[in-house]
Each structure stands twice: as C-alpha cells, then as structure tokens.
Amino acid sequence: MLDSLSDRSKHIALGAAVGVFFTLSTTAIVFATREKIARLISLPKADQGSLICDGVAGLIGNTPMMRIKSLSEATGCEILAKAEFLNPGGSTKDRVALSMINTAEREHILTPGNGSTIFEGTVGSTGISLAMMAKARGYNAWVVMPDDVAQEKSQLLEKLGAHVEKVRPVSIVDKNQFVNLAKRRAQEFGKNDDGAEGSASQKTGFFADQFENLANFEAHFTTTGPEIYRQTQGTVDAIVMGAGTGGTLAGVAKYLKALLPDLRTYLADPQGSGLFNKVKYNIMYSPTEKEGKRKRHQVDTVVEGVGINRLTRNFALSEGFIDDAIRVTDQEAIDMARYLVHKEGLFIGSSSAVNCVAAVRIARELGPGHTIVTLLCDSGQRHLTKFWNDEYLVKQGLTVNDVVEDLDFIV
Incomplete structure (x- = not known):
C-alpha cells in the first residue's frame, strides 16, 4: 500500500500508524497499571471510597504490624509487634x-x-x-x-x-x-x-467500667484478634501481652485459639501484680502483698497500665486460653525501653516494654524459627515524668543506663 504513495504521503501514513500504535500501547499500559493498583490494594472499584475514613472513630484499629529487627536477629525468631500507639488516641x-x-x-x-x-x-x-x-x-x-x-x-x-x-x-x-x-x-x-x-x-x-464491661473483651475479639490473624496470615506460634483489665488478652487469645489450636498464649506480668500467680498456680497473690512489703499503692511497680491484684470479668474470659505467664521486673522493663530507643529508634511506654521483655524470653524458650506476636500498647510520650524520668527511677532504687547495647539484662 505504501508503494503507491508519494514520499511525503508515506511519511504521513507511517507517522499516523506509529501514533496509533503508541496511543493504543499507552492506553493499555494505563489500564494495566490501574488494574495492578486495584489488585495491590485489594479493593474493588466500588469500594475505593472506603479509603476515606469517617471522623476520629474511623482511624481506630487496623494498626500496622512491625518486625522488631534487633529482637528478631538476637533471638532467631520473628518478633512482631502490633503498633497500637498509632491509634488516634495513642493507645490500644x-x-x-x-x-x-x-x-x-x-x-x-x-x-x-x-x-x-x-x-x-x-x-x-x-x-x-x-x-x-x-x-x-x-x-x-x-x-x-x-x-x-x-x-x-x-x-x-x-x-x-x-x-x-x-x-x-x-x-x-x-x-x-x-x-x-x-x-x-x-x-x-x-x-x-x-x-x-x-x-x-x-x-x-x-x-464506662472498663474492668467489668465486656464490651472491652468484645472490641479485641472482633478487631484486634482478626487483624493479627490477617497480618500474620495465620503463621504465629505465640502471642504475649500484659493485662490490666484483661480485655485485650482474653479477646485476642479466645479468637486466635479457635483458629490456631497449637498457638501458645502467654501473660506478661509486671512485679507486684497477682495475675502471674493466678495463671501459674490459680492463686491471686503477689509477694509484695505481705505485710510491710508494699512500696507503692495499687500494684508495686513503676509500670503503668498493666498488672492488677483482683480478678475482673474481662480477665475471667481468658480462663482456659492462657498457657503460661512471664514475670517481668521493673529493671528489665526500663532496660528494654532504653535498648529499643538505641537500636530501633522506638520510643515505647512501660507496658510495651514489659511485653517486649516477655517476647524475648519466650523466643529463647521456644528456640529459633518461631513467630511471636506482642503489642506496643502506647508510646513513651505519656510516661515522661515517671517511666522515662531518670531522677524518679533512681529514687525508686532502679538503675538507668542511657545506652543499652545487648539483651543480657533479661535473665
């Protein structure tokens, strides 16, 4: 066909053909890219409006799961932490x-x-x-x-x-x-x-009655537990977390145990709390409850947010779903918080530090190759005048090291 045309006409026809080719190719690439993006975010076109949340309530939940690199490499296990401090109010x-x-x-x-x-x-x-x-x-x-x-x-x-x-x-x-x-x-x-x-x-x-209100348990049974399962794709060997009201531990454990019968569930308990002995020996008791032994009211620890000396309705729902308990000292929690700042740039609160100490101890117990999930309940920003206050901690008889290089502090 081109042979019957003049040279100028040939160039025009060829240019038009090339233009059509590139237009079709570009259109195909655009559509292919759109389809790939849709697949990557796993949202049908009709549901893409859900990417915009409705007010503060819409920001709650679906927090990221992060791998704590330093703890994972030191133990040979995958130690994963759900970043609950990224909720809009700063905590789980x-x-x-x-x-x-x-x-x-x-x-x-x-x-x-x-x-x-x-x-x-x-x-x-x-x-x-x-x-x-x-x-x-x-x-x-x-x-x-x-x-x-x-x-x-x-x-x-x-x-x-x-x-x-x-x-x-x-x-x-x-x-x-x-x-x-x-x-x-x-x-x-x-x-x-x-x-x-x-x-x-x-x-x-x-x-509101957070300690006895079972809407507490329900929140974690219907959101936190399913999120952990989805984010780990069901490949989790152990979960560990502290308990104050007990709602988080009960809700998450009850949800995951139904899907993962081999899952090990651990309570991380600070010193002075009676829950450790409740889980281990079915006796709600702490040695600091002895006459003249207690230094501080409520629970004898500098840790805030976890630990208690009574059985709540929420914690009672965890009965039969907790396999063991780990006791964490104040000194271990303090050292872990400083370690994670130094190694990870991760600034966590006291209950989060307790969870991470317990996660390392469980990783050592289970051995390399296991996946352990815990929670980072809140950041260190609301603990500046106590857990992150060196002067306060020294007065409590604790040692503060600005830089903690290794995990030898975990016995």
Whole structure:
C-alpha cells in the first residue's frame, strides 16, 4: 500500500500508524497499571471510597504490624509487634472506648449530643481514649484517677476537655478508690434533685467500667484478634501481652485459639501484680502483698497500665486460653525501653516494654524459627515524668543506663 504513495504521503501514513500504535500501547499500559493498583490494594472499584475514613472513630484499629529487627536477629525468631500507639488516641484503649460507647448507644444508655457525661476510673489511657471519643460523639467526660500517675496524662485529659478528679491511691475495697468513686459519681449524676432516676431523654451519667464491661473483651475479639490473624496470615506460634483489665488478652487469645489450636498464649506480668500467680498456680497473690512489703499503692511497680491484684470479668474470659505467664521486673522493663530507643529508634511506654521483655524470653524458650506476636500498647510520650524520668527511677532504687547495647539484662 505504501508503494503507491508519494514520499511525503508515506511519511504521513507511517507517522499516523506509529501514533496509533503508541496511543493504543499507552492506553493499555494505563489500564494495566490501574488494574495492578486495584489488585495491590485489594479493593474493588466500588469500594475505593472506603479509603476515606469517617471522623476520629474511623482511624481506630487496623494498626500496622512491625518486625522488631534487633529482637528478631538476637533471638532467631520473628518478633512482631502490633503498633497500637498509632491509634488516634495513642493507645490500644481507643478500641475499648469506641466499643463501650457504641454498646451504650445501642442499648439506649447514651444518646449522642444530649449532653450526657461518661465517667471512668483509669490510670490514664482509657480515660484519654474516652475523652477523645466523648468529644467526637457530643458527650462530656469525667475521669477519676490516682494522683500518682504520670502528670502528662492528666494534662492531656484536661486539654481534651475532660473533668479530671485526682484521688489518693487506695485499695479497691475503699469506697473512694478511683474506680469506685467514678461509679458513684455516675450514679449521682444520673438522678434528679429528689433522688429519683432521670428519664431516658435527660442527661445521663454513664459509668464506662472498663474492668467489668465486656464490651472491652468484645472490641479485641472482633478487631484486634482478626487483624493479627490477617497480618500474620495465620503463621504465629505465640502471642504475649500484659493485662490490666484483661480485655485485650482474653479477646485476642479466645479468637486466635479457635483458629490456631497449637498457638501458645502467654501473660506478661509486671512485679507486684497477682495475675502471674493466678495463671501459674490459680492463686491471686503477689509477694509484695505481705505485710510491710508494699512500696507503692495499687500494684508495686513503676509500670503503668498493666498488672492488677483482683480478678475482673474481662480477665475471667481468658480462663482456659492462657498457657503460661512471664514475670517481668521493673529493671528489665526500663532496660528494654532504653535498648529499643538505641537500636530501633522506638520510643515505647512501660507496658510495651514489659511485653517486649516477655517476647524475648519466650523466643529463647521456644528456640529459633518461631513467630511471636506482642503489642506496643502506647508510646513513651505519656510516661515522661515517671517511666522515662531518670531522677524518679533512681529514687525508686532502679538503675538507668542511657545506652543499652545487648539483651543480657533479661535473665
């Protein structure tokens, strides 16, 4: 065909043919790239709008799973940590706060926007998460907490608009213990001047009750556990985490054990907590409970957020799902936190440090080639005046090393 055309016509025809070829090729490449991206993110075209979350609540959960390189290389195991500090409120307690509020709204205990108040007794993280979600849903928050917790927690609560009531640390049997007082404040708020219960349309006082409210367990059974299974593709040999309310451990263990019958589940418990002996020997007891032995109220440790000396409804749901317990000392937790900053640039809170110490100990026990999952509950940013305060730690008789080079501190 080209032979019958002039030279100029030949060039025009050839150029047109090349142009058509490149147009078709470019279009094919564009469509192929789009299809590849769609496959990579595993989202059908109709669902791509879900990439935009709806408010603060939409940011909660689906936290990344990270490999802790230094711990993995030192033990020969894959030590993986779920980065719960990346939740919008800075901790795993965001899941719990959202679940408790959603449950209360479904049961018509709370009505969004009517000025009701959420009450909670907490050492910090749950209160922060509740204060955040309260603002998002149109509620007020009233948080009762011991006066010896890290001061940045109460400061953050106040900046979130919560009313903060600090009380002297006392035993749970005392009516003014922080949890008991939060419950009483909610009951008082929910009554009229004559002492009668208010109607459903009036402002109510809702006691969140994280220790006994099973919406806590439910949050982790329906979100944290499934996320761990998906992120590890079911290839996990052991999970380890501490317990305060017990909701995280119970929810995750119960979900994963049903799918992975060979999975080993461990409690990581700080010194002074009675849960270690509860799991090991079915006796809720800690040696620091002896007369004259206790140095600090609640649990005899500088660690905040895990450890307790009573059995909660949430922790009770873990019965039959925990295989063993690991005791972690304050000194081990402090050294682990400094080690991870030095080796990983990872700035974690005290309960996260406890989890990582226990993970290493389990890795050594199981031997190389296993996969162990733990949680990084929160960052060190809300522990600056206690767990990350060298002067405070020295006064507690602990040693602070700015640089920790190896894991020899783990006995």
